[in-house]
Amino acid sequence: MANAAEKLNRAGRSHSGFVRIPYALMGQRVTRGGQTRKIGGAQLLVCSAIYSYSSEDKASDFTYRELGERYRLSKSSVTRTIRTALENNLAERGDKVYEYQFTGDAGDKSFLLVEEWLYHATFRIGDVEKYLTKNEIVVLSYLISFCRNKKRGAAFRGSVRHIARRLHLSPTTVTKCMTTLYAAKLAFCRGRAKNLYDLATYSVNDKLLREKREEIVKRAKGKSAAVRSADARTDRERYYAGHRCMAEQRAEQMNTRARADFAYREAEKKSRELDVKIGKSEVLNLPELADLRKEQEMAKRIMAQRLKAMNLTPDDLVPHWTCVKCSDTGFLPDGRMCSCYQPKGEGRS
Numbered sequence: 001m002a003n004a005a006e007k008l009n010r011a012g013r014s015h016s017g018f019v020r021i022p023y024a025l026m027g028q029r030v031t032r033g034g035q036t037r038k039i040g041g042a043q044l045l046v047c048s049a050i051y052s053y054s055s056e057d058k059a060s061d062f063t064y065r066e067l068g069e070r071y072r073l074s075k076s077s078v079t080r081t082i083r084t085a086l087e088n089n090l091a092e093r094g095d096k097v098y099e100y101q102f103t104g105d106a107g108d109k110s111f112l113l114v115e116e117w118l119y120h121a122t123f124r125i126g127d128v129e130k131y132l133t134k135n136e137i138v139v140l141s142y143l144i145s146f147c148r149n150k151k152r153g154a155a156f157r158g159s160v161r162h163i164a165r166r167l168h169l170s171p172t173t174v175t176k177c178m179t180t181l182y183a184a185k186l187a188f189c190r191g192r193a194k195n196l197y198d199l200a201t202y203s204v205n206d207k208l209l210r211e212k213r214e215e216i217v218k219r220a221k222g223k224s225a226a227v228r229s230a231d232a233r234t235d236r237e238r239y240y241a242g243h244r245c246m247a248e249q250r251a252e253q254m255n256t257r258a259r260a261d262f263a264y265r266e267a268e269k270k271s272r273e274l275d276v277k278i279g280k281s282e283v284l285n286l287p288e289l290a291d292l293r294k295e296q297e298m299a300k301r302i303m304a305q306r307l308k309a310m311n312l313t314p315d316d317l318v319p320h321w322t323c324v325k326c327s328d329t330g331f332l333p334d335g336r337m338c339s340c341y342q343p344k345g346e347g348r349s
């Protein structure tokens with residue numbers, strides 16, 4: 001029965017699930033038919049689904065139809081993306097027909113959380129009802145991730161350039177997506193930025209998002225025990241993913257703040273270059289090793305000084321998990337479930 005519930009959940013019929021898109025995957029280049037280009041929207045989504053639903057000891061097991069239904073992709077598109085994923089070593093086949101294991105590079109494992117109902121909702125843009133494109137959903141989810149989980153009315157402060165770099169999109173694409181999101185009244189921008197580097201304050205329309213989500217999920221949701229049990233599992237996963245996201249983003253914002261300082265930014269860049277050089281020198285036992293280490297110390301000292309001047313500590317730059325026992329993964333090192341899960345109250349309708 002639990003198996004059936006899982007299956008249902010993975011089929012995504014309730015559209016109440018979510019997918020984790022690793023930031024590192026967004027900039028991935030793939031080769032298809034002899035041409036190398038940046039990973040496409042559908043490709044990114046399918047690889048992220050495999051990433052989200054497989055773990056070290058368990059492969060994801062979507063059928064092509066389930067994947068297609070979940071993300072509104074055509075069967076041929078799913079077939080194509082899976083083949084490309086296999087050819088580019090982003091995934092490998094598991095033991096059974098529909099099993100896939102993620103084998104790509106998820107970088108530092110930080111990811112963007114995307115709610116799956118967004119692929120099924122239409123929004124009024126001008127005088128037509130439209131689905132959002134995959135890029136629009138990614139940009140919107142990025143804003144949501146900053147504006148939610150926090151205080152009411154929270155907003156994201158950044159530039160188009162910043163968003164573009166983080167999501168591996170061109171500034172032109174981000175600007176276009178934003179235009180659609182404004183037209184759909186899904187996002188707002190205060191302090192209109194004059195150029196791509198100008199900071200502006202972005203916020204999302206929580207009320208509209210909540211209403212749309214309810215409409216989509218209610219429409220799709222059955223009342224069977226299997227679906228409810230699957231929902232409980234999704235809730236637990238969302239709880240932890242949300243906490244992780246929050247901690248990672250706080251650290252990211254602190255890093256952005258630190259890097260706004262020219263001297264810090266230069267020293268950090270220098271330190272990173274030295275890391276590589278030192279690594280090489282150690283392996284080859286080169287005579288300049290001692291000098292490189294001295295330079296590294298110097299760079300680190302400058303970084304520490306600049307941080308202090310900005311009232312930041314090195315500790316501010318790394319994620320702080322809510323639960324130190326499981327690092328907000330929900331699982332203890334020995335594989336048991338952590339006891340820190342706090343489901344939302346029963347009072348909700």
Ligand SMILES: [Zn+2]
Binds near residue numbers: 324326327329330331
């Ligand atoms: Zn815990």
